[in-house]
Amino acid sequence: MHCNICHAALGDPLYESTSDQSLTSLCELRPGRTRVWLCPSCGHLLSDELQDVARYYETEYRILLDHDEEDQIYDTRGDRIVYRTEHQVDTLVTQLALPEGARLLDYGCAKASTPRMLLTRRPDLQVHLFDVSAMYQAHWDRFVPRERQAMHETPPDWQGRFDVVTSFFSLEHIPQPARTLAHIAGLLGPQGVLYGIVPDTFGNIADFVVVDHVNHFTRPSLHRLLADAGFQEIVIDDRLHRGALVFRAGKTGRHTAAPEVAGTLAAAQDLARYWSAIGDRIRAAEAEAGDVPSAIYGSGFYGAFIASTLRQPDRLRCVLDRSPFRQGKTLFGTPIVAPQACDAAVKRMYVGLNPSIARQAMAQVPELAGRELQLVFLDEAAA
Ligand SMILES: [Zn+2]
Structure with a gap:
């Protein structure tokens, strides 16, 4: 194994999951353990390449594809919901001075929601789209002409064509990111700028254990990737987008010094210990419970992580979720129900919520008050 x-x-993995199945970022199960390596040289965190990765992105990775307007909530400000796409456009227009009529390529664009919204604010931009899958074309056709679309490969006359290349949450999926960066560098004109967002595993710790993110970029490893591709004026920010690193880099400009690696290595080791402890805790609680009927509270990422870690998930009677959009569905075959519909036999509840808010959230579930339930929290502090 070598750093990509x-x-x-690279030697032994820094982290290896206890379960023989892994979770993807879309909360799907894939066979095999999740393993994460830490590169001592550049501070990069990387996982095994997904088996059959090309087919996965060609046909299976259907992010938010079912509904045209579907989006993820980024924040709520008072009564107003801010969606992720809107926040990405807000951030882009404040961080980049896009010249009138600029040629922009969104690289690895999937549905291309971000450039689509950007065009409503900046109709002068010449937006182009590229992805490794053909399944988004119906979306693209609504706002970009065919000659500005490319699938699988970019046409030869796109070389050196672009003022800006954008990349929103795609580099984390790519097994050979250096090859991709070389491609992007070739598509940019001499004054071109690359602007992108990748998950920040230290700002969103769930990123560490999702198996389809082969890359968990850190500040020093992202800087190294960009610098090796010849980029200058590299700026990486971990506050503009919660749980993510926002970066920009130019084909020309002043040289920027590489961030130090030691702090990242220590933080990565802490994170690996944290996830190993969570896996051990779930398994220990399950062994101690014996045949006691159990449930999971929360059907999102943490609930799915618990279900994927249990040796005998068939002991689960139900998964509880307050969201009416989740109720009536199933989590890996177990029904998702409202808290008040929890099976009366359930005596043990695994709390599948972000550990940083889990205790406070569980204190505010009136439907479960008065029940004799043993709560299993994922992190250290006593329940
Ligand atoms: Zn490395």
Whole structure:
């Protein structure tokens, strides 16, 4: 195993999941353990490449494809919901001075919601789209002409064509990111700028254990990737987008110094210990419970992580979720129901919520008050 950023040889994995199945970022199960390596040289975190990765993105990775307007909630401000796409456009227009009529390519664009919304604010931009899948074309056709679309490969006359290349949450999926960066660098004109967003595993710890994110970029590893592709004026920010690193880099400009690696190595080791402890805790609680009927509270990422970690998930009677959009569905075959519909036999509840808010959230579930329930929290503090 070698680092896919700096090519240093890697030893044993830093983290290996206890379960023989792994979760994807879309909360699907995939066979095999999740393993994460830490590169001591550049501070990169990387996982095994997904088996059959090309087919997965060609046909299976259907992010938010079912509804045209479907989006993820980024924030609520008072009564107003801010969706992720809107926040990404807000951030882009404040961070980049896009010249009138600029040629912009969204690279790995999937549904291309971000450039689509950007065009409503900046109709002068010449937006182009590229992805490794053909399944988004119906979406693209609504706002970009065919000659500005490319699938699988970019046409030869796109070389050196672009003022800006954008990349929103795609580099984390790519097994050979250096190759992609070289491609992007070739598509940019001499004054071109690359602007992108990748998950920040330290700002969103769930990113560490999702198996389809082969890359967990850190500040030093992202800087190294960009610098190796010849980029200058590299700026990486971890506050503009919660749980993510927002970066920009130019084909020309002043040289920027590489961030130090030592702090990242220590933080990565802490994170690996944290996830290993969560896996051990779920398994220990399950062993201690014996045949006691159990349930999971929360059908989102953490609930799915618990279900994927249990040796005998068939002991689960139900999964509880307050969201009416989740109720009536199933989590890996177990029905998702409202808290008040929890099976009366359930005596043990695994709390599948973000550990940072789990205790407070569970204190505010009136439907479960008065029940004799043993709550299993994922992190250290006593329940
Ligand atoms: Zn490395």
